[in-house]
Amino acid sequence: MSNDDLNTQLRSLLAAVARRDAIAFRSLYDATSAKLFGFALRILMKRELAEEVLQESFVNIWNNAGSYNQSLAAPMTWMTTIVRNKAFDMLRRVDDTVEIDADTFDKDVMEALESTAPTPIDALQMSGDAKALAHCLSRLEGLHRQAIALAFYHDLSHSEVAEQLKLPIGTVKTWIRRGLERLRTCLSRLEGA
Template sequence: MTANTRELTPETLAVLLERVAREDAAALRELYDIAAPKLFGLALRILSKHEWAEEVLQDSFVNIWRFAGDYRRGLSAPMTWMSAIVRNRALDHLRRVDTQETEWSDALDDLVATGDPDPEALSAVSMQARLLDGCMQQLEPAQRQAVALAYLRDQSHSEIAETLTVPLGTVKSWIRRGLAKLKSCLGGAR
């Protein structure tokens, strides 16, 4: 049976995971062909960048290959188990990435791409970016991550709560306190 004719059923996935646990590379390829689209969508939803989601998906399948023997049918469905691996890899990736630097770099690239801005405009944007980055670094890590996801990734509070696996009220508190600290920091710098 080829990967194209197999369906994404828990039984099919469980059988493939058992074969992968026995280091069957063909089973891993088939598992990838069947499950990767759904798992890629999960990674992309968390990360919002196509290239990051691709990287996380590849890392996740390396982990699936390495830890397929740890999968237990009685504890969770195969897709749930693989989704947890992808989700954890995506969250690890978010923690590693310096979100502010990436976003400000993209903003500067966009500014340069929209025409020939004068050097003063670039200098002002660069100075504002450095100032904001300095203030962001003064926030607690959880506040910094919540503010970055809300304002640089344009995620809703609910999405942030789901991404960080914390209660919605906690996210709202982190963002409120983070914005207050940023306002104080940026107001004092002017």
């Protein structure tokens, strides 16, 4: 896929996310998370910190997709800026003495992000466990998967998930409970295979 095609696809997904389309959000995450994680990891040097920053960044992207302005930046540049800011915030929280030459660093990272070649982090990103979980998640019904993703990937309470999905809290609790049971069964089958 060319950079122009990718930018067109990402712009379309961001527009849908701005309308609170959770399926588009999942597609946006799938298309960009590996590169954005690699970017966060280059700044933070610790996997757990990079994972936390990636999660915070995607919450920010979900909440602010409507403010994306395609005339100001390419979609990946806009999302990278969010990750960069979250990563620098994390560095400040972890160690107030960190100094980074942001201009040089940003140039190197942007060149790496614009490359379409797969990176080593792309290969490591999906461990066997992650692949199994992704497979089992993909087998859940869309809204059940969405409820679980909001609760666990975005750390929302059941009532917050209900509010996001515009559903009764009882329905959300049932979907999450049933979804987790199905995930457990699916993962057990895969382990036994």
